[in-house]
Amino acid sequence: MGDFKLMKGNEAVAEAAIRAGCDGYFGYPITPQSEVIEYLMAQQPEKRTGMVVLQAESETASINMLYGGAGAGKRVMTTSSSPGISLMAEGISYMAGAELPCLLMNVVRGGPGLGTIQPSQCDYFQTVKGGGHGDYRMFVIAPASVQEMSDFVKIGFDMAFKYRNPAMILSDGVIGQMMEKVELFDPIPRRTDAEVIAECPWATTGKTPDRERNIITSLDLDSLKQEEHVMHLKAKYEAMQKEVMFENIMTDDAEYIYVAYGSSARICQKAVDMARAEGIKVGLLRPITLYPFPEAELLRLASQVKGMLAVEMSLGQMVEDVRLAVRGKIKVEHYGRVGGMIHSPSQVLEALKSQIIGG
Amino acid sequence: MADVTLDVWKDIITPENQVYRRTPVMTMKELSYCPGCGHGTAHRMLAEVIEEMGIQSETIGIAPVGCSVLAYEFLNFDMQQAAHGRAPALATAIKRLWPNRYVFTYQGDGDLAAIGTAETIHACNRGENIVIIFVNNGIYGMTGGQMAPTTLPGMKTSTSPYGREAILMGNPLRITELVAALPGTYYVSRHSVHKPGNVRKLKKAIRIAFENQKENKGVSFIEVVSNCNSGWKMTPVKSNEWMEENMFPFYPLGDIKVDGKLVREL
Structure with a gap:
């Protein structure tokens, strides 16, 4: 029998962190994700597993605590919301440059600026295209349910360590705040110090006489070496492409499809049902990973369907990647509410009719 | 140079007579610091301890951004290079x-x-059980001699070319006195490396700092007031004189906090 609980998405992430053998959580409160650190503090994970939880003085400090902890081989994570992630951008770039694994989550709220505390998906560019300076990518995974909030913590840590790179759960205020049934996975014990040293021979765990000193840095003043390093990062990002995850919902006979992730995918699922009831053959392609992006699957669908509508709570960000993927074969448009407003299934259906079917 | 062979010195170069040797805690890499700079000496004292x-x-x-x-x-042990200013977070x-590891940061002003x-x-306020070594030369050395938070009033830098004017550019910050006022610091002390006696005092202070960490006492914070002859545009000798005459009155050497208690007025 599984361990079932009714939880908020943010709480599920916090519980999953403890169960995933996380060594340290460092965070700073910001709406709509403060439940993560509140849940952790209430759970006293230092007693459950020995996990360290610390409320930092800022998001800047949080991400740099992750840099230190990850550089020392530990499984570390932080969570924040849009403005906080902007503050972390420098540190994320450093971690990608220094090849440090960590798990991040952005429970996205409407921007720009202080914006609103209501849900949004307006940080796609920031997350998938960079955010910080320099050529780097993150593994990005977008949950559409509380269950996935829990499950993706484990996947995120695995990917971060597999590629020695930051991994990001790109959530939003809907998924973070809503309550659903979740089946919690069995706890994975935290690694012992000896296991950390064995798993991370590159980490600063203390220079024993049997090895050279380990250095964690993103700096190389020799441009030729720096170029080699960036090309090495590129090779990692290329290797990461095989980790792509997506979900097809009623796409087999579809003439039109929605492309949507996270809470927009949930809304589109309802719109698919409504359209089918009217006799319109609509499906949904839900990218689960946003980096890597399901380009090949979209290209395949482009030869089958007449048009695609990218639905996201933004002015149109992911839609650019959908257009790139289909290489101009079919019409691709965008629909989405912004500023913390959430589109309804009927609005999404109307948009399909006016922008794609009739447009 | 006199033409001497090792043979001449073989009775003199003996373990009993050895007064100086390389510490294996430093690498064979040639220091990249300017001749006359204090960083190398500070590194060495740290390595010896x-x-x-x-x-x-x-x-x-943890190494900072800066010189x-x-x-x-x-330094021949595991190290991380931090983003500018973030070493204490790491x-x-x-x-x-x-x-169960000894953790320290080495940072400029x-x-x-x-x-x-x-x-x-x-x-410092959380009382993290770490050592912070703070090298203060009153200038941004690596970026080419710009004004630092610790630049003295009237001091000329590339971004205060007519001298630091407090009313426009702010006052120099005695951050060491500031952290000494916090409950999380256990040992706060200010030193220099411009004379052998001062170097020995610094080494003693670094030893105290690491012993404190062994006993989980909280933050040990050591400031090293140093010169930057390149940035100050002086000869090494002149820069040390200038430091004694100008830096030390504003940044007085000695212990500020010992065993968690202030030993002089802030």
Whole structure:
């Protein structure tokens, strides 16, 4: 029998962190994700597993605590919301440059600026295209349910360590705040110090006489070496492409499809049902990973369907990647509410009719 | 140079007569610091303490952004290079996740007292069990001699070419006195490396700092007032004189806080 609980998405992430053998959580409160650190503090994970939880003085400090902890081989994570992630951008770039694994989550709220505390998906560019300076990518995974909030913590840590790179759960205020049934996975014990040293021979765990000193840095003043390093990062990002995850919902006979992730995918699922009831053959392609992006699957669908509508709570960000993927074969448009407003299934259906079917 | 062979010196170069040797806690890499700079001496004292305590395999150091960004090239133990100003945040996490390791940061004045002020203050206020070595030469050395938070009034730098004017550019920050006022600091002391006696005092202070960490006492914070002859545009000798005449009155040497108690007025 599984361990079932009714939880908020943010709480599920916090519980999953403890169960995933996380060594340290460092965070700073910001709406709509403060439940993560509140849940952790209430759970006293230092007693459950020995996990360290610390409320930092800022998001800047949080991400740099992750840099230190990850550089020392530990499984570390932080969570924040849009403005906080902007503050972390420098540190994320450093971690990608220094090849440090960590798990991040952005429970996205409407921007720009202080914006609103209501849900949004307006940080796609920031997350998938960079955010910080320099050529780097993150593994990005977008949950559409509380269950996935829990499950993706484990996947995120695995990917971060597999590629020695930051991994990001790109959530939003809907998924973070809503309550659903979740089946919690069995706890994975935290690694012992000896296991950390064995798993991370590159980490600063203390220079024993049997090895050279380990250095964690993103700096190389020799441009030729720096170029080699960036090309090495590129090779990692290329290797990461095989980790792509997506979900097809009623796409087999579809003439039109929605492309949507996270809470927009949930809304589109309802719109698919409504359209089918009217006799319109609509499906949904839900990218689960946003980096890597399901380009090949979209290209395949482009030869089958007449048009695609990218639905996201933004002015149109992911839609650019959908257009790139289909290489101009079919019409691709965008629909989405912004500023913390959430589109309804009927609005999404109307948009399909006016922008794609009739447009 | 006299034409001497080792043979001539064989009776003199003996273990009993040895007064100086390389510490294995420093690498063979040639220091990249300007001739006359104090960083190399400060590095060496740190390395000697780590050697003498036998903690090379348990030490994790953090290099800043600034002239000592490449400290990890010279120090022979595990090190991380931090984003500008964030070394105390790294140190916080490393020490909490590896409580049986010795963790220290090595930071300059721009790094620690300007861009990293928040990380410095909060790591000190939380009483993180770490050592902070703060090298203050009153200038941004690596970027070419710009004004630092610790630049003295009237001092000329490339961004205060007519001298620092407090009313427009602010006053120099005595961040060491500031952190001494926080309950999380256990040992706060200010030193220099311009004379042998001062070098010996610094080494003693570094030893105290690492012994404090061994006993989980909280933050040990050591400032090294140093010269920057290149940035100050002086000869090394002249820069040391200038430092004695101008820096020391504003940044007086000696202990400020010992065993968690202030030993002089802030």
